[in-house]
Amino acid sequence: MPFGRECRSPFTYPMPDLLASVESVTKRFPNIDSPALDKITAVIRSGEICGLVGADGAGKTTLLRLLAGLLEPSEGAITVTGLNSVKESDAIHERIGYMPQRFGLYEDLTVIENLRLYADLRGVVGDERSEAFERLLRFTDLARFTKRLAGALSGGMKQKLGLACALIRKPQLLLLDEPSVGVDPISRRELWTMVGDLVDDGIGVVWSTAYLDEAELCDTVLLLNEGQLLHDGKPSELTKQVKGRVFLVSGIEENQRRHVLAQTLRKKAVIDGVIQGKSLRLLVKKGETLPSLPGTAQSTTPRFEDAFIDRLGGGPGGDSALAAQMDPISGDKNVPVIEATTLTKKFGSFIASDNVSFEVRRGEVFGLLGPNGAGKSTAFKMMCGLLQPTSGQAKVTGLDLKTATSKARSKIGYMAQKFSLYGDLSVRQNLDFFAGIYGLTGGRKRSAIETMIETFSLQAYLKTSAAVLPLGFKQRLALSCAVMHEPAVLFLDEPTSGVDPLTRREFWTHINGLVEKGVTIMVTTHFMDEAEYCDRIALVFRGRVIATGSPDELKSESDAASLEDAFIGLIERETKEGTAA
Amino acid sequence: MNTDSLRRMRGLIRKEMAQVVRDPSSILIAFVLPAVLLFLFGYGVSLDANHIRVGVVLESTSPEAQSLSAAFQNSRYFDVRVGRDRREFEEELVAGKLRGMVVVPANFNETLRNGEASTAIQVIADGSEPNTANFVHNYVQGTFSNWLVQQSFDAGRPEVATPSVSIEPRVWFNPELRSSWILLPGSIAIIMTIIGTLLTALVVAREWERGTMEALIATPIGIVELLVGKLTPYYLLGMGSMAVCVITSVTLFDVPFRGSVLALVLISSVFLLAMLALGMLISTVSKNQFVAAQIALIVGFLPAFLLSGFVFEISSMPLPIQILTRLIPARYFVTCLQTIFLAGDIPSVLVPNTLALCAIATVLMLLVAKKTNKRLD
Numbered sequence: 001m002p003f004g005r006e007c008r009s010p011f012t013y014p015m016p017d018l019l020a021s022v023e024s025v026t027k028r029f030p031n032i033d034s035p036a037l038d039k040i041t042a043v044i045r046s047g048e049i050c051g052l053v054g055a056d057g058a059g060k061t062t063l064l065r066l067l068a069g070l071l072e073p074s075e076g077a078i079t080v081t082g083l084n085s086v087k088e089s090d091a092i093h094e095r096i097g098y099m100p101q102r103f104g105l106y107e108d109l110t111v112i113e114n115l116r117l118y119a120d121l122r123g124v125v126g127d128e129r130s131e132a133f134e135r136l137l138r139f140t141d142l143a144r145f146t147k148r149l150a151g152a153l154s155g156g157m158k159q160k161l162g163l164a165c166a167l168i169r170k171p172q173l174l175l176l177d178e179p180s181v182g183v184d185p186i187s188r189r190e191l192w193t194m195v196g197d198l199v200d201d202g203i204g205v206v207w208s209t210a211y212l213d214e215a216e217l218c219d220t221v222l223l224l225n226e227g228q229l230l231h232d233g234k235p236s237e238l239t240k241q242v243k244g245r246v247f248l249v250s251g252i253e254e255n256q257r258r259h260v261l262a263q264t265l266r267k268k269a270v271i272d273g274v275i276q277g278k279s280l281r282l283l284v285k286k287g288e289t290l291p292s293l294p295g296t297a298q299s300t301t302p303r304f305e306d307a308f309i310d311r312l313g314g315g316p317g318g319d320s321a322l323a324a325q326m327d328p329i330s331g332d333k334n335v336p337v338i339e340a341t342t343l344t345k346k347f348g349s350f351i352a353s354d355n356v357s358f359e360v361r362r363g364e365v366f367g368l369l370g371p372n373g374a375g376k377s378t379a380f381k382m383m384c385g386l387l388q389p390t391s392g393q394a395k396v397t398g399l400d401l402k403t404a405t406s407k408a409r410s411k412i413g414y415m416a417q418k419f420s421l422y423g424d425l426s427v428r429q430n431l432d433f434f435a436g437i438y439g440l441t442g443g444r445k446r447s448a449i450e451t452m453i454e455t456f457s458l459q460a461y462l463k464t465s466a467a468v469l470p471l472g473f474k475q476r477l478a479l480s481c482a483v484m485h486e487p488a489v490l491f492l493d494e495p496t497s498g499v500d501p502l503t504r505r506e507f508w509t510h511i512n513g514l515v516e517k518g519v520t521i522m523v524t525t526h527f528m529d530e531a532e533y534c535d536r537i538a539l540v541f542r543g544r545v546i547a548t549g550s551p552d553e554l555k556s557e558s559d560a561a562s563l564e565d566a567f568i569g570l571i572e573r574e575t576k577e578g579t580a581a
Numbered sequence: 582m583n584t585d586s587l588r589r590m591r592g593l594i595r596k597e598m599a600q601v602v603r604d605p606s607s608i609l610i611a612f613v614l615p616a617v618l619l620f621l622f623g624y625g626v627s628l629d630a631n632h633i634r635v636g637v638v639l640e641s642t643s644p645e646a647q648s649l650s651a652a653f654q655n656s657r658y659f660d661v662r663v664g665r666d667r668r669e670f671e672e673e674l675v676a677g678k679l680r681g682m683v684v685v686p687a688n689f690n691e692t693l694r695n696g697e698a699s700t701a702i703q704v705i706a707d708g709s710e711p712n713t714a715n716f717v718h719n720y721v722q723g724t725f726s727n728w729l730v731q732q733s734f735d736a737g738r739p740e741v742a743t744p745s746v747s748i749e750p751r752v753w754f755n756p757e758l759r760s761s762w763i764l765l766p767g768s769i770a771i772i773m774t775i776i777g778t779l780l781t782a783l784v785v786a787r788e789w790e791r792g793t794m795e796a797l798i799a800t801p802i803g804i805v806e807l808l809v810g811k812l813t814p815y816y817l818l819g820m821g822s823m824a825v826c827v828i829t830s831v832t833l834f835d836v837p838f839r840g841s842v843l844a845l846v847l848i849s850s851v852f853l854l855a856m857l858a859l860g861m862l863i864s865t866v867s868k869n870q871f872v873a874a875q876i877a878l879i880v881g882f883l884p885a886f887l888l889s890g891f892v893f894e895i896s897s898m899p900l901p902i903q904i905l906t907r908l909i910p911a912r913y914f915v916t917c918l919q920t921i922f923l924a925g926d927i928p929s930v931l932v933p934n935t936l937a938l939c940a941i942a943t944v945l946m947l948l949v950a951k952k953t954n955k956r957l958d
Contacts, residue, residue, distance in 0.1 A: 068799050069955075070795065070955070070956055072956065089955065089956075090801065090955075093799055093802075094801045096799070098796065100792045100796050100799075101792060103792075104792050104797075105793065106793055108599075108600050108603045108604055109596060109599055109600065113596065116592070117592050117595075117596045120588050120595075121797075121800040123801070125588070149603075165796070
């Protein structure tokens with residue numbers, strides 16, 4: 001790795017301690033009832049990474065833009081480096097570095113042209129410029145790619161270039177909006193090292209993220225939930241509150257653990273529980289003890305997410321109303337329901353999917369895990385008949401998607417990324433529409449829609465446009481549209497990325513319930529946590545499946561503590577073999 | 582203006598230029614679109630009627646009738662088919678395959694001899710296309726009168742041929758009344774409207790869509806620098822399209838160019854800046870390329886096409902619409918271009934129109950400067 005300890009950070013000189021203060025700031029946007037930020041008070045110090053943590057819509061970007069002087073607070077005031085964010089925003093722009101979502105790069109300019117532009121804009125000239133370029137190119141390891149168009153860089157390289165552009169003139173405060181989205185785990189780790197070096201030099205960094213595991217890497221954390229500040233302080237202060245209350249229960253029979261989880265969650269003492277590989281991860285209510293369970297329970301180190309759920313008063317229950325009203329799907333559990341045989345897809349000379357093969361049995365949750373652009377969506381789209389493979393075969397419930405496309409598709413429920421609802425249609429119209437395209441008519445259609453409305457408590461929102469639904473209801477609606485025709489197989493594309501942990505748990509409760517009834521699930525995700533919910537996962541990297549197995553198997557195979565470590569280990573092994581061959 | 586500020590503008594201009602060079606869509610809009618539109622307007626749109634298909638029904642077989650029929654056949658305005666019975670052509674007239682019929686009745690010679698020339702023939706025109714019907718009517722009448730004069734000459738009755746006052750029409754500036762001479766300068770105004778608004782509407786919206794604008798406004802850049810940095814490259818590109826249009830019109834379509842290049846450059850610059858500002862205004866408000874393109878066509882192209890006087894005479898519009906046309910920059914530009922091309926530098930026409938353009942450009946620029954701010958809300 002080029003970013004080891006020997007690589008010194010590009011800047012050195014000291015700076016004041018308090019960098020920015022946010023004083024009871026409220027931000028409202030026109031035509032939206034609830035404020036995007038509600039009376040937030042916080043400080044940001046130099047020499048620290050301040051994690052701005054929360055789900056999509058929690059108010060992270062709004063707070064960053066307020067700090068950058070790009071938005072005006074509705075109430076309250078923000079001071080950045082001693083300057084008022086509204087009246088002195090021009091002076092603030094001289095002193096901060098800001099990397100918006102998607103890095104703010106000109107994709108049709110080369111690496112060096114992007115740097116040159118920002119150097120011009122920030123008045124870095126002459127020797128100072130050549131020094132800055134040299135330093136930043138070395139720091140980001142982009143020196144070899146100066147003539148490449150930014151659009152042709154990988155996600156990780158784009159992110160480094162975005163960072164370099166924000167660092168052209170040494171800022172006092174560096175604002176990074178979701179820098180780790182769309183970046184593979186190795187690059188993500190490199191970025192953390194780089195930012196760590198900057199912080200050592202006294203720069204203050206605000207890092208916004210929806211990944212709760214990143215919160216633990218920050219010096220301080222501002223935890224946002226629906227515009228409210230839930231926690232301000234060290235991440236360990238929050239996790240400390242659940243110390244001794246988090247348990248890992250192992251030794252449960254593999255096909256029983258979803259059932260056991262649902263039962264356990266009915267108990268008052270257990271306020272949260274998720275599947276983690278072969279085990280169950282449980283959170284016990286303060287002052288209660290873990291009730292007796294099948295399997296062996298062991299106390300484990302709390303994660304930030306456990307503390308977050310505790311702070312929110314516990315997760316949703318473990319019973320799925322959706323699964324409760326469903327008839328079980330009969331059939332042999334050992335018969336493969338989804339079969340991919342040497343699936344290959346080429347776009348021109350680019351091989352997006354290279355000899356991908358796997359089998360998924362009935363009632364199994366199978367995950368395709370990989371960074372953006374690895375080819376998991378391509379494989380996924382071939383499996384649900386949205387894309388014709390160049391070669392190889394895709395079968396669902398024994399039907400070939402090439403020859404029996406529409407028959408196979410009628411067995412499939414599909415939930416696309418970001419829910420893919422019709423935002424301008426009401427909830428009722430969305431339900432009507434999706435029932436129609438899945439071929440439900442007359443009485444069957446009516447009763448299916450009624451069931452969904454009842455199961456997901458959509459009654460109050462029937463006339464609301466899908467676009468303005470609260471996130472949790474959006475997800476419920478998307479799920480009901482995908483399962484209304486009672487499919488035997490359910491395809492989920494990044495189902496809960498950017499979603500808050502409560503909504504995510506509710507979603508997986510339904511999925512677990514469906515699995516209990518015999519539905520087969522296939523998921524794509526770049527979210528390591530989500531991958532833990534799967535029975536088996538296939539790691540996809542550069543179009544190929546580099547490893548398949550249960551989360552626990554993969555972890556032990558590469559001798560790693562977390563799935564992310566396992567993934568990084570496997571990728572590194574793979575690239576090493578690739579260069580050796 | 583200090584050196585920092587100049588450097589920032591230069592940096593932006595250079596960046597924009599690099600993007601233009603790499604982005605085929607800007608080149609397409611700036612150079613291919615005007616050429617295509619000019620060909621469409623130059624070859625496709627014509628207000629002259631040539632080769633109108635008519636049927637001539639000769640119910641009379643007299644030599645005079647034959648001679649008249651020949652006169653029609655020799656006219657460049659008509660494509661003539663000759664028949665004996667009007668029923669032969671009736672069906673085709675209904676189907677729109679013929680635009681009109683000229684009936685030379687059996688008693689043609691008799692009527693002529695009685696000096697009732699005005700009722701000697703019958704003209705039937707397809708009224709479903711009033712413009713063409715008018716042409717048919719006028720051209721038949723013209724051809725018929727000419728033929729009558731010719732006949733009188735041949736018959737040695739010059740008194741009919743030389744009336745005491747002879748009217749000889751002479752048309753200034755466009756003696757052949759070629760509609761392309763009027764249409765092409767006008768269409769350049771329309772083309773420049775589309776190009777000017779579209780160029781900036783798309784590029785600024787693109788910056789919003791890709792999130793680069795957010796990164797840009799978080800730097801020390803000032804509003805004026807931002808505007809100058811955006812306008813300069815597209816001004817140059819737009820003047821390039823202007824050159825393409827002018828050269829094509831003069832060389833390929835033989836439109837005369839009687840004014841000065843200086844006047845043309847000055848007036849085009851003012852107009853182009855107004856259009857670029859309009860495009861920037863659109864994209865700043867919409868922040869979305871697709872919407873920006875739609876709006877650019879609706880507020881740029883359509884009013885310019887309908888209300889500039891390029892095709893539809895402003896003087897024949899109802900008064901409220903006439904007043905409305907005063908807000909359309911293309912209106913002034915059409916007049917200026919037609920004048921520069923066909924008449925020359927005529928200050929009494931160019932100065933007031935240019936002043937109006939300046940006023941509109943100033944208002945639009947101020948609006949853009951007001952709407953562009955370094956904030957997102």
